[in-house]
Amino acid sequence: xxxxxxxxxxxxxxxxxxxxxxxxxxxxxxxxxxxxxxxxxxxxxxxxxxxxxxxxxxxxxxxxxxxxxxxxxxxxxxxxxxxxxxxxxx
Numbered sequence: 001x002x003x004x005x006x007x008x009x010x011x012x013x014x015x016x017x018x019x020x021x022x023x024x025x026x027x028x029x030x031x032x033x034x035x036x037x038x039x040x041x042x043x044x045x046x047x048x049x050x051x052x053x054x055x056x057x058x059x060x061x062x063x064x065x066x067x068x069x070x071x072x073x074x075x076x077x078x079x080x081x082x083x084x085x086x087x088x089x090x
Contacts, residue, residue: 020059021065022069026045048067
C-alpha cells in the first residue's frame with residue numbers, strides 16, 4: 001500500500017460486519033478518485049450474495065443500500081401494480 005493510501009485509524013469509519021441496508025461491510029479496499037478529492041472504498045456483500053465496492057460517503061448518507069438487486073425488485077412490484085395481466089389493476 002502506498003503511503004498516500006494509508007488511512008489514519010480515526011479516519012476509518014466503517015468496520016467489517018457493519019450493515020447499511022442490504023449491504024454488509026467486508027473490508028477496506030483503498031482510496032478512489034471522487035472528483036478532485038479521494039474517497040475511501042469498501043468491499044461490501046449484499047444479502048443476495050453479490051460483492052460490490054462502495055464509497056464510504058455513499059454508505060453513510062444512504063445513497064447505496066444494495067448491489068442493485070433492490071432496484072429490480074421495486075420495478076417488478078411496480079409492474080404488477082400497473083399491469084392487469086400480471087395481477088395488478090390498471
